[in-house]
Amino acid sequence: MNTFTPNQVNPLSLPSLPLEWRKALPDCAGIYFAIDSNDAVQYIGRSNNIRLRWVQHHKNQQLTKISAVRLAWLEVSDKSLLAPIEEALIKWFDPPLNRGIIVTPCYIKSSQRKAVQQSNTKIRCRLQDLLDAQELTRSALAQETGLTSPAIRGLCENTAKRYDADTLAVLCGFFGCEMGELFEVLPKDAEEV
Structure with missing residues (x-):
């Protein structure tokens, strides 16, 4: 071809x-x-x-x-x-x-970082929940989307400190979900699931 x-x-x-x-x-x-x-x-x-x-x-x-x-x-x-x-x-x-969503990166000014650190909420990525619901493995997700295993692991284990806009767009497109289905806001002291 x-x-x-x-x-x-x-x-x-x-x-x-x-x-x-x-x-x-x-x-x-x-x-x-x-x-x-x-x-x-x-x-x-x-x-x-x-x-x-x-x-x-x-x-x-x-x-x-x-x-x-x-x-x-x-x-x-x-x-x-x-x-x-x-x-x-x-x-x-x-x-x-x-039709995917377009995610615009949001950068925090150094003067605002203290406010973020003192926040009483945290963001939890629900990627592992989505994988479990679809009975997919992380390696299958990597193969289907082209995302790297470390990027997927960081999101699944909630160890990522920053979220790449392109990665999030790929995940939302793959799962057919909105950003609010991929992430949730929890109290900072909430137990990890």
Whole structure:
């Protein structure tokens, strides 16, 4: 595949199955499309194994609320092309469930640091809770998202002191969640779960 043009892909002409039959999806690498009953593409993703990806997909709950969703797929034999093809297709189709949030980094001035240190609240990252709910491992998350293991570990174990905006955007996009679902504010003396 030398040149890829997303406008030549018609998801409606690709093989597809109803969302309820996702366990029958093929064991192949490729791009998948969640298409609603009005033939609108609601979500686009990629995986090294489409069937395994959809056994416990993070968008399943959102998609079950949409009428008659079917999953179409485009097999991609060269796994190194998955990310660029997915990116081009998302830009072309602009599916609503792929629209991520934009996180603007917030920098604390040195004069405000004392106030932060004296705060009676703390931030807890719920990444491990999200992984547990989806029955995903940290290594599977790293493989699916491209995030590093140390970054994932720091968030899961709540040892990270700073949060990278790009990392948070990737996680929110992957889990289909808002920032408030990824983090919670707790009293500083609250027990760790």
